Amino acid sequence: MRILVLYATVEGHTRKIVGHLTSTLEKAGHDVRLIDSTGDDTVxxxxxxxxxxxxxxxxxxxxxxPLRRFVKANAETLMARPGAFISVSLSAASADKGEVQEIADCVEEFSKETGWWPISIHHAAGALKYTEYDFFRRWMLKRIAGKEGGPTDTSRDHEFTDWNALDAFVKEFVEQAPNLAGKI
Ligand SMILES: Cc1cc2nc3c(=O)[nH]c(=O)nc-3n(C[C@H](O)[C@H](O)[C@H](O)COP(=O)(O)O)c2cc1C
Structure with a gap:
């Protein structure tokens, strides 16, 4: 299958997720076209x-x-094919149902704004890159993590992504997609 993979990243963790899923898809024989929505590539x-x-x-x-603008500008083309969205956040790892709901609301807001409605959504837990943040970000993220019972050791980074859950999501979406083509 020919799969278009679009992404944006600020601190680099989503790029790592996309790199992982691209190599998994290619190993399974799929043809991946990767687009960084902050570049000048087109759909x-x-x-x-x-x-x-x-x-x-x-x-x-x-x-x-940049990703919101890119998806909005290309929503009609993207909606012509089955779509999946991977939302990366710290709240995805939270035990607090309110936090998890807030992230689900963010995804809904994103679809309302862009006009792109993916058929499958996965909430992947991201990373705390304390060693790469500037002073203010490190202080802010440490405070948020502390409030939520997360790690506050800023001498190293912390990664929360469940790679097996991510693989299972992508596998299921790719298996379903051919049956959904033309039905959206
Ligand atoms: C400045 C900043 C703001 C963030 N705001 C949120 C937030 O509102 N909700 C959340 O769940 N995670 C938040 N995060 C966590 C990021 O979603 C997480 O670190 C993710 O792995 C970042 O992905 P990226 O490296 O691709 O940018 C924030 C992180 C940073 C550095």
């Missing part, structure tokens, strides 16, 4: 791909503006 015509997977991180309650 191919709908007859040049069979399914789309987009991935983006939540930063201060919303997805990066």
């Amino acid at each position: 191919p015509a709908a007859d040049e791909f069979d399914a789309v997977i987009a991935a983006a991180p939540v930063h201060v309650g919303s997805f990066p503006a």
